[in-house]
Amino acid sequence: MSESRKAFLNGVRAEIPLLIGVFPFGMIYGALALNAGLSTLASQLMSSIVFAGSAQFVTAQLVHDSAPGFVIILTIAVVNLRHMLYSASLAPYLKNLSLKWKALLSYLLTDEAYAPSILNYEKEGITPVSHWFLLGAGFSLWFIWQISTALGIFLGAAIPKEWPLDFALPLTFIAMVVPILKNRPMIAAAISAGVVALLAFGLPYKLGIILAALTGIIVGTVLENAKSPRRAL
Structure with a gap:
């Protein structure tokens, strides 16, 4: 072979x-x-x-x-x-x-x-x-x-x-996301994105989905960087 x-x-x-x-x-x-x-x-x-x-x-x-x-x-x-x-x-x-x-x-x-x-x-x-x-x-x-x-x-x-x-879609994403929420930045990103998605549900053109995704990314990134030890100068 x-x-x-x-x-x-x-x-x-x-x-x-x-x-x-x-x-x-x-x-x-x-x-x-x-x-x-x-x-x-x-x-x-x-x-x-x-x-x-x-x-x-x-x-x-x-x-x-x-x-x-x-x-x-x-x-x-x-x-x-x-x-x-x-x-x-x-x-x-x-x-x-x-x-x-x-x-x-x-x-x-x-x-x-x-x-x-x-x-x-x-x-x-x-x-x-x-x-x-x-x-x-x-x-x-x-x-x-x-x-x-x-x-x-x-x-x-x-x-x-x-x-x-169509109800299977959110259930599918829940099943995909929950097992990987293993630290505080991940959990905070998921919660913040979920809250924003609910608050922005009424936005036109489903823009709440985009806003929620960006919020989760920003929150997760900020917290991940904050917990990482700074390199000595």
Whole structure:
């Protein structure tokens, strides 16, 4: 077995435990997208092109609420700001790759692909085939996400429209967020964002979502920096 193939399969194996949790979210998205008014093709293409679970859930909700296009785009940009941090973290390990490789890996970069990949880089360092690990992790997640979305769309088409599937969206985000609230900055960011979202609920064009996200980011960043020890001059 070639070294690149071995690294690719190692990435797939590292991703498998995360795929078990991702699969039901893909199914929920597929059903919610149809319930929000998106066509079958648009729902599946969003998983193939956008390939960002949280952004897709938010988009489905905003489409359901008839939000303007610029609000949807701006909200997705805010929600996905964390990918800039992932990119900055991986940049030192990927800087010598070709532009084609960087473009491919940036497309496949998600929360679930980043976690095992950065641990692998920190453990193994940079090798001629280390980027194949990230490719394996990212591609396996992409593949499962397409299948779970398609299954959710197929099952969602048989679900009566009067069923309140849109209520599954906040429940999904609660299930995703609560387990990672492990320190005071994270908890404060979540609480502040939630409070602002409630207070700004009446703003036009669903701008309260953007305001809440920015508030959470600012509060979390300020508290995180405050607890970090200052470097001696």
